Amino acid sequence: MDTSPRPSAPRLTCRRALPERFLIPAVHLFDPQHGVDLAGDLLVEEGVIAALGERVALPTGVDVLDDLAGCSVFPGFVDPHVHLRTPGHEYKEDLASGSLAAAAGGYVAVVAMANTDPVVDCGPVAAWVLDRAETDAVIRVGQVGAISRGLKGEELAEMRELADAGVVAFSDDGRPVSDADLLLHALRYARGTGRALLLHLENSSLSLDGIMHEGRWSARLGLRGIPAACESGPLAHELELVRYVDAEGERLAATRREAEDQAAGGPVAGGPVREDAPDGDPVPGGTALGAARATVPLVHFQHLSAADSVRLVRRAKEEGLPVTAEATPHHLLLTDERLAGFDQNLKVNPPLRSAADRDALVAALAEGTIDCVATDHAPHAPQEKEVPIEDALFGTTGLETAFAALYTGLVLTGGLPLGRLIEAMSAGPCRVLGLAEPRLALGAPADFCVVDLGETWKVSTAGFRGKGRNCAFLGQTLTGRVRLTVVDGARRFARARGEV
Numbered sequence: 001m002d003t004s005p006r007p008s009a010p011r012l013t014c015r016r017a018l019p020e021r022f023l024i025p026a027v028h029l030f031d032p033q034h035g036v037d038l039a040g041d042l043l044v045e046e047g048v049i050a051a052l053g054e055r056v057a058l059p060t061g062v063d064v065l066d067d068l069a070g071c072s073v074f075p076g077f078v079d080p081h082v083h084l085r086t087p088g089h090e091y092k093e094d095l096a097s098g099s100l101a102a103a104a105g106g107y108v109a110v111v112a113m114a115n116t117d118p119v120v121d122c123g124p125v126a127a128w129v130l131d132r133a134e135t136d137a138v139i140r141v142g143q144v145g146a147i148s149r150g151l152k153g154e155e156l157a158e159m160r161e162l163a164d165a166g167v168v169a170f171s172d173d174g175r176p177v178s179d180a181d182l183l184l185h186a187l188r189y190a191r192g193t194g195r196a197l198l199l200h201l202e203n204s205s206l207s208l209d210g211i212m213h214e215g216r217w218s219a220r221l222g223l224r225g226i227p228a229a230c231e232s233g234p235l236a237h238e239l240e241l242v243r244y245v246d247a248e249g250e251r252l253a254a255t256r257r258e259a260e261d262q263a264a265g266g267p268v269a270g271g272p273v274r275e276d277a278p279d280g281d282p283v284p285g286g287t288a289l290g291a292a293r294a295t296v297p298l299v300h301f302q303h304l305s306a307a308d309s310v311r312l313v314r315r316a317k318e319e320g321l322p323v324t325a326e327a328t329p330h331h332l333l334l335t336d337e338r339l340a341g342f343d344q345n346l347k348v349n350p351p352l353r354s355a356a357d358r359d360a361l362v363a364a365l366a367e368g369t370i371d372c373v374a375t376d377h378a379p380h381a382p383q384e385k386e387v388p389i390e391d392a393l394f395g396t397t398g399l400e401t402a403f404a405a406l407y408t409g410l411v412l413t414g415g416l417p418l419g420r421l422i423e424a425m426s427a428g429p430c431r432v433l434g435l436a437e438p439r440l441a442l443g444a445p446a447d448f449c450v451v452d453l454g455e456t457w458k459v460s461t462a463g464f465r466g467k468g469r470n471c472a473f474l475g476q477t478l479t480g481r482v483r484l485t486v487v488d489g490a491r492r493f494a495r496a497r498g499e500v
């Protein structure tokens with residue numbers, strides 16, 4: 001686990017299961033991030049990978065999962081951005097159904113957003129959700145704490161209390177943080193807790209009641225558009241604040257080093273003395289922050305959709321600013337043209353944009369400007385989606401289709417190496433959030449998924465484990481089927497060959 005000296009560690013939790021003993025023979029073991037790429041067997045015992053290699057001796061009394069022969073084993077996927085709708089909106093999804101959907105997609109951990117009812121903006125609510133996850137969730141669930149109280153963007157949420165309850169990061173996702181002063185304070189507080197701010201970028205006064213990307217297709221269809229500047233505008237603004245807070249941190253660190261140097265050379269009359277900030281106050285430049293900075297970004301930009309945003313993030317990274325970014329499968333694969341069928345499942349926020357925007361996102365994912373894939377899994381009830389597109393709520397589900405959609409749409413077409421996709425779905429999000437990376441290594445926790453890269457299947461509502469039916473990929477034929485998901489050495493989800 002992460003050993004950075006944070007005030008409190010993030011808590012990711014799920015239902016305990018008895019560790020199992022099983023061998024998966026004749027599979028492709030592929031963990032590109034940690035240099036594993038071989039054909040062989042994998043043995044799980046006592047919650048860990050007990051053996052892996054070209055030929056693993058079979059101990060007595062061990063289940064042999066012959067039916068998985070020929071499949072690929074990957075480090076388990078981690079999703080930094082899902083909506084599990086608990087508490088308050090369990091008619092859309094709950095911790096049991098959402099985590100099962102995640103397991104069916106090969107995920108071993110997901111991080112839930114705070115836009116629930118009540119909002120997760122204080123310690124007790126965060127603790128309640130995580131306690132529920134410990135009894136209801138089949139794979140690990142982490143929780144994000146709100147940046148502002150009630151997601152209203154007016155005053156800060158109880159950020160230190162949320163950190164102590166074990167939230168993974170902070171986000172007002174679903175809404176932008178428009179007040180610069182509030183955001184500035186949030187940046188300092190988040191850094192004080194060793195956690196990133198995950199930012200939903202949207203200029204609300206520009207998006208208004210827009211339905212889709214503003215462009216040729218919105219004009220043709222007569223639907224109100226949401227310009228790309230709605231995202232890239234706030235992004236440029238937020239980068240200015242990141243630059244300011246980053247420089248402030250550097251300045252304070254330099255002052256501290258100076259003081260330490262002088263102290264090492266003996267007491268200096270009138271020399272600078274740094275007092276520790278009182279508990280609960282932001283501690284920019286403090287000891288814990290240096291370590292935290294090394295593991296998590298100051299800001300992580302959520303669900304990028306526009307080429308202009310990609311350009312800004314690329315430049316910021318070249319400059320060395322501590323920022324990261326994510327993109328969703330639907331933004332990486334689909335474009336605004338698809339709205340011509342008025343399919344409500346394609347109404348998402350930010351909207352599906354032009355082919356040029358999508359191509360920029362794919363290139364950015366390939367080169368690492370976009371660090372990771374996030375589904376923004378947003379289940380809704382039929383009565384919220386099966387209405388005229390103007391009235392339908394924004395969002396698509398994504399956990400059960402993410403890998404297969406991206407493997408089919410980007411890897412099989414030659415646009416993206418499989419290794420980069422696995423990295424962006426497993427190690428990438430962990431680095432953003434400062435979590436331990438799942439790995440295929442001797443003695444590592446057995447957190448992995450098994451995928452049949454040869455199986456082709458049609459996305460249909462009949463196969464969904466989650467409650468939501470609103471999937472942007474409904475009806476598509478995809479290649480790559482998750483057959484098994486293992487967390488802590490226990491099988492949390494299994495699917496027979498050809499099973500829906």
Ligand SMILES: [Zn+2]
Nearest residue numbers: 173174200302
């Ligand atoms: Zn969002």
